[in-house]
Amino acid sequence: MAKTLSRLQNPREWLALVFVWGAAALVTATFCWLLGDIIRHGLSHISWTFLTAPPENAGRRGGIGPILVSTSLILGVCLAVSLPIGIGTAVLLAEFTSDQSLFGWMTRRSLDILAGVPSIVFGLFGNAFFCKTLGLGFSILSGGLTLACMVLPILIRSTEEGFRAVPASYRLSAAALGLSRTTTLVHLLLPAAVPGLLVGLVLGVGRAIAETAALIFTSGYVDRMPESLLDSGRALSIHIFDLSMNVSGGDANAYASALVLVIMLLAINGTASWLATYGLHRKVVTV
Amino acid sequence: MTPVEPITGLRARHPLEERPACPAPQPIVEVDRLSLYYGEKPAFQDVTLSINKGCITALVGPSGCGKTSFLTCLNRLTDLITGCRVSGRITIDALDVLAPSTNVIQLRRRIGMIFQKPNPFPLTIRRNLEFPLREHGLQDREQITQTMEATLRDVGLWDEVKDRLDSPALALSGGQQQRLCIARALALFPEVLLMDEPCSALDPLSSGVVEDLIVSLRSHYTVLIVTHNLAQARRIADYAALFWVQNGAGQLIETGTAKQIFEEPRDPLTAAYVSGMRG
Ligand SMILES: Nc1ncnc2c1ncn2[C@@H]1O[C@H](COP(=O)(O)OP(=O)(O)OP(=O)(O)O)[C@@H](O)[C@H]1O
Ligand SMILES: [Mg+2]
Numbered sequence: 001m002a003k004t005l006s007r008l009q010n011p012r013e014w015l016a017l018v019f020v021w022g023a024a025a026l027v028t029a030t031f032c033w034l035l036g037d038i039i040r041h042g043l044s045h046i047s048w049t050f051l052t053a054p055p056e057n058a059g060r061r062g063g064i065g066p067i068l069v070s071t072s073l074i075l076g077v078c079l080a081v082s083l084p085i086g087i088g089t090a091v092l093l094a095e096f097t098s099d100q101s102l103f104g105w106m107t108r109r110s111l112d113i114l115a116g117v118p119s120i121v122f123g124l125f126g127n128a129f130f131c132k133t134l135g136l137g138f139s140i141l142s143g144g145l146t147l148a149c150m151v152l153p154i155l156i157r158s159t160e161e162g163f164r165a166v167p168a169s170y171r172l173s174a175a176a177l178g179l180s181r182t183t184t185l186v187h188l189l190l191p192a193a194v195p196g197l198l199v200g201l202v203l204g205v206g207r208a209i210a211e212t213a214a215l216i217f218t219s220g221y222v223d224r225m226p227e228s229l230l231d232s233g234r235a236l237s238i239h240i241f242d243l244s245m246n247v248s249g250g251d252a253n254a255y256a257s258a259l260v261l262v263i264m265l266l267a268i269n270g271t272a273s274w275l276a277t278y279g280l281h282r283k284v285v286t287v
Numbered sequence: 288m289t290p291v292e293p294i295t296g297l298r299a300r301h302p303l304e305e306r307p308a309c310p311a312p313q314p315i316v317e318v319d320r321l322s323l324y325y326g327e328k329p330a331f332q333d334v335t336l337s338i339n340k341g342c343i344t345a346l347v348g349p350s351g352c353g354k355t356s357f358l359t360c361l362n363r364l365t366d367l368i369t370g371c372r373v374s375g376r377i378t379i380d381a382l383d384v385l386a387p388s389t390n391v392i393q394l395r396r397r398i399g400m401i402f403q404k405p406n407p408f409p410l411t412i413r414r415n416l417e418f419p420l421r422e423h424g425l426q427d428r429e430q431i432t433q434t435m436e437a438t439l440r441d442v443g444l445w446d447e448v449k450d451r452l453d454s455p456a457l458a459l460s461g462g463q464q465q466r467l468c469i470a471r472a473l474a475l476f477p478e479v480l481l482m483d484e485p486c487s488a489l490d491p492l493s494s495g496v497v498e499d500l501i502v503s504l505r506s507h508y509t510v511l512i513v514t515h516n517l518a519q520a521r522r523i524a525d526y527a528a529l530f531w532v533q534n535g536a537g538q539l540i541e542t543g544t545a546k547q548i549f550e551e552p553r554d555p556l557t558a559a560y561v562s563g564m565r566g
Contacts, residue, residue: 042461098369131380174404175367179470188416192405 008022014251020104035262042259045252053110055223058247059239066225070140071209071264072235073226074219076171078151078208085148087197091154091185096162096194108157115153120213125219143219150214151204158203162196163189198272205268209261212237236261259279303349309342315509316361316479321375323356323365327341330356331537332360334375336528338479341506345520345545346513347560348530353537354513358386358481361511363391379479396423399472405464407456407471410446412436414465414472415456423475436471441499460495466500473508480504482512484520496532498523517561521549529557 053063055184097104124234136142167190174184214233220232223239234242238258243250306386316338323330331353338344346354357363363384365371377384384394407415416435422474423430435452439445448459456467456551465485472480481502486494502523520527527548529540543552552558559565 169402169404169406170408171367172364173402173468174407175364175402176362176395176400176402177422177475178392178424179419180392189313192409 004080037264038255038259041252042255042257045256046259050253050256053252054225055239058250059223059243059246059253061253063240064222064236064253064260065234067239067257068260070219070226071236072169073207073229073233074143074147074215074235075138075209076222077141077229078147079205081145081148082151082155082204083201085189085201088157089152089156090163090193090197091273094160095181095185095189096241099228111153111156115157118213119211121205122146123214123217126214131218136221136230138218138222139230140219140226140233141211141229143215143235144229146214146218147211149209150211151208152153154207155197155204156202158200159197162193162199166192188223195276198276202269202272205246206265209268210237210262211235236264293454295468305471310340310506312339312342314338315340316511317376317378318361319376319378320379321357321360321373323353323360323367325356326370327355327537331530331539334530334537334541334545337538338509338511339526340509342525343501343510343512343523344526344528345516346511346528347517347520348514348537349532349539349560349565350536352530352532355434355483355529356537358400358513361481362395363389363401364400366391366468367503371394389533395474396565398479398481399475399477400481401465401468401483401485403471405461405468405487407449407464407467409455409457411446411453412456412467412566413452414457416501419471420474434474438474441473441503444470450543460493462489462496465489465493467534469497469500477508479509479511480482482510484513484515487515517549517563521545529554529560531560 034273050063051068052065054066055064056062093104093107096188097107123146126142128143128148130136130145131138136145170188170192171184198281216234219235221234221238221242222232223234224231226233236257240254243254243257289502292452303319318334318336318338321334322332327351334357336458346357348354360373361377361379361384365373373385374383379394379398382394385387406549408418410418413435416438417431420431420434425434436449437447439448443503444463447463448467459467465488469480469485485501486497489497498519499508501512505525511519512524522543527545528542529548531540532535532538533540541548541552543553547553548557549561550563556565
């Protein structure tokens with residue numbers, strides 16, 4: 001660091017350096033401040049009872065047990081649906097459609113537009129399609145499916161990038177050895193595309209778990225313990241929203257719930273990067 | 288098509304130490320008026336050539352004259368390139384290579400290919416050899432191990448890697464990686480080996496090792512090698528073919544025994560090329 005600094009004689013480079021470090025510091029500071037605030041207000045309320053007990057008095061007292069269960073179920077439905085479809089579509093786009101083909105172009109453009117659509121629009125769509133047309137009502141299933149629609153564009157595009165990042169020489173040498181396309185795909189390309197998939201997954205799940213707008217209209221508000229996927233269930237983010245906006249005196253529990261949400265996000269991030277380095281890479285040994 | 292016998296690691300494997308000369312000319316690959324187009328642009332046109340069994344044939348010529356493209360027709364890697372069109376006829380041991388009904392998986396089992404840049408899979412050394420074998424139906428552990436050891440010995444890599452078969456192949460040196468790729472191709476018992484400048488990405492020492500290895504393949508395999516190194520072609524080849532770009536497309540200018548091409552070239556272009564005056 002000191003060495004770098006001493007070499008910077010040009011004032012312009014100084015300016016650039018200050019700007020870059022300043023920007024990085026600002027981002028980090030914002031995150032730390034936010035996290036600090038949540039921890040300061042929320043940590044003292046977190047206990048085993050809080051994590052397991054049902055909410056009482058509109059959430060002012062009691063815990064978030066059923067809400068955690070609903071959140072996990074919604075996320076589970078979302079992943080169970082979006083992972084296979086996402087990987088399948090990414091494979092189709094990256095390996096079986098040429099760059100020039102109209103089909104590929106249209107699919108990519110549609111996905112890019114969908115990725116930027118506000119979540120409230122997905123919420124309204126989910127409500128119209130899953131809740132009403134398919135008759136699933138306000139349910140965890142509707143919520144999970146809506147989230148899947150929302151997560152898919154990000155998941156597909158980054159998995160596709162993962163496939164494209166695999167050097168063409170793998171495909172050529174595999175073909176030259178008489179390996180079938182399926183084998184090449186499953187044993188060579190898929191493991192090599194895992195980092196891209198995980199990036200998409202982290203971004204997608206991050207978006208999904210923090211979602212409120214899309215879930216209000218689909219999985220609903222009900223804070224009871226869900227008995228099946230067709231029951232309505234309140235997601236954690238909705239619970240936080242409700243406590244801080246509609247329930248006076250709910251701030252303490254809102255903070256505690258927010259802390260739980262942040263911890264979940266960090267855990268998902270951590271698991272993904274652990275998987276990227278150790279878990280899924282064991283089969284593919286890169287240096 | 289001719290049936291391909293299943294791979295069995297137990298099939299008698301001649302040790303490569305003996306080095307018989309190239310046998311009497313007996314064509315195994317026959318190429319008849321072969322042309323290749325990338326879209327509208329011809330890479331090479333009207334190439335007619337026969338390649339003799341058990342011999343080393345060198346393809347030489349300046350950059351961009353279609354040597355790599357020519358090799359990729361023989362194992363139909365051209366199928367992977369969109370917009371690539373091949374016309375003409377190739378037969379390998381009576382198998383019509385370009386016929387749509389030809390099973391390319393089996394074709395590529397019979398015709399191995401080595402690329403310019405060593406390209407082992409990002410797997411362990413063991414998995415690199417085992418994986419293609421398993422895919423081609425060899426399941427027996429014992430046989431796989433035997434084949435693995437035999438091919439690694441063939442390429443002179445066994446003593447260097449026998450204690451670290453489970454370490455990543457990409458941790459090997461460039462020359463070792465290239466020999467691993469050759470072993471990986473040999474493990475499938477190909478009849479023909481296509482080699483696209485197999486030494487040009489290697490340091491002189493490794494290049495020499497790989498060159499000696501190629502020489503030791505003579506008479507066990509039919510080798511078709513592209514090289515920019517004329518001295519190397521002179522040293523190892525039994526036959527040679529010169530490609531050249533004429534009228535915007537690669538053409539086969541002259542073909543014959545290596546001795547004839549390098550010492551008594553008939554075509555003035557060949558004479559200029561082998562004497563280092565052009566190309
Ligand atoms: N995938 C491709 N798409 C379009 N054109 C290609 C493709 N591959 C090669 N070509 C073109 O075809 C011609 C022949 O290329 P090729 O790679 O076969 O030459 P080469 O003799 O192997 O050259 P080098 O000695 O540099 O390896 C070149 O003009 C090249 O630009
Ligand atoms: Mg080439």
